[in-house]
Amino acid sequence: MLLEMKHASKTFRASRGSGPVHAVKDATLQARPGEFVAIVGESGSGKSTLARMLLGLIPASSGGIELDGVLLAGMSRSELRHYRRSVQAVLQDPAGSLNPRKTVRRAIGEIVRLHRIASGRAAVDEKVMQVLRLVGFDQAETVLDRYPHEVSGGQRQRVLIARAIVLDPKIIVADEAVSALDASVKAGVLRLMNDLKERLGIGYVFITHDLPVVKKVADYVYVMKSGEIVEEGTKEKIFSDPDHPYTKTLLAASPVLEVIDQR
Numbered sequence: 201m202l203l204e205m206k207h208a209s210k211t212f213r214a215s216r217g218s219g220p221v222h223a224v225k226d227a228t229l230q231a232r233p234g235e236f237v238a239i240v241g242e243s244g245s246g247k248s249t250l251a252r253m254l255l256g257l258i259p260a261s262s263g264g265i266e267l268d269g270v271l272l273a274g275m276s277r278s279e280l281r282h283y284r285r286s287v288q289a290v291l292q293d294p295a296g297s298l299n300p301r302k303t304v305r306r307a308i309g310e311i312v313r314l315h316r317i318a319s320g321r322a323a324v325d326e327k328v329m330q331v332l333r334l335v336g337f338d339q340a341e342t343v344l345d346r347y348p349h350e351v352s353g354g355q356r357q358r359v360l361i362a363r364a365i366v367l368d369p370k371i372i373v374a375d376e377a378v379s380a381l382d383a384s385v386k387a388g389v390l391r392l393m394n395d396l397k398e399r400l401g402i403g404y405v406f407i408t409h410d411l412p413v414v415k416k417v418a419d420y421v422y423v424m425k426s427g428e429i430v431e432e433g434t435k436e437k438i439f440s441d442p443d444h445p446y447t448k449t450l451l452a453a454s455p456v457l458e459v460i461d462q463r
């Protein structure tokens with residue numbers, strides 16, 4: 201499977217007193233199952249807009265997204281359903297990704313029902329537990345009836361990952377998915393994502409401003425500046441031999457790649 205963004209641009213219309221915003225300009229990238237692709241750039245560089253286009257939440261102004269050569273904008277309903285299952289989102293939890301009024305059981309169970317992965321209370325519960333175990337809740341039954349505010353930030357992020365992988369996606373688009381977490385919790389969630397890559401062959405488009413995280417997990421890196429992808433390459437190349445002056449500035453400004461717990 202191949203997910204591609206081809207020459208995609210997004211321009212937001214002018215609002216009163218200001219001109220149009222060219223949030224993403226002519227972006228081309230590729231993502232595959234089993235590969236950790238990072239998109240790195242400063243705040244305002246257009247990363248979230250790019251993620252929203254990849255997830256089909258907003259249309260591109262020009263260019264487009266393709267899954268195995270089929271243009272997202274031209275997909276039939278069943279192709280679109282396949283796309284939405286194959287390409288899942290994990291967003292930053294403080295963005296309110298989990299409804300505070302739904303228990304973990306309900307937040308994941310309703311996806312199971314909606315997509316007819318299982319039906320009947322016992323079968324749905326079993327599926328929910330299975331996916332919770334996959335994301336590291338060894339005693340899944342202890343979190344089933346908790347509300348989002350009753351679990352820790354790292355656990356909430358795991359629940360969000362569980363909710364994404366229950367659909368058996370091939371690629372997860374993660375926008376600042378670990379940015380709000382403390383270093384040790386962050387390391388745990390990254391380990392989990394890496395583990396899911398190895399065990400289930402999930403690929404990631406991992407969007408972040410956090411270079412130490414990129415250094416730890418990415419296979420391939422795209423660097424964004426002012427809406428444009430200014431450089432791309434393997435992690436090794438980007439970190440040891442960057443070409444673009446902006447990449448060099450980013451690396452120099454990074455808090456010398458604090459060592460993230462490797463356990």
Ligand SMILES: Nc1ncnc2c1ncn2[C@@H]1O[C@H](COP(=O)(O)OP(=O)(O)OP(=O)(O)O)[C@@H](O)[C@H]1O
Nearest residue numbers: 212221222223241242243244245246247248249250
């Ligand atoms: N709906 C919108 N309408 C108008 N302008 C927008 C809209 N969404 C984003 N923008 C603008 O597009 C530019 C890129 O924003 P975007 O959120 O994609 O950047 P980002 O790299 O994700 O930044 P951050 O890390 O701060 O979220 C910004 O100038 C932003 O103000």
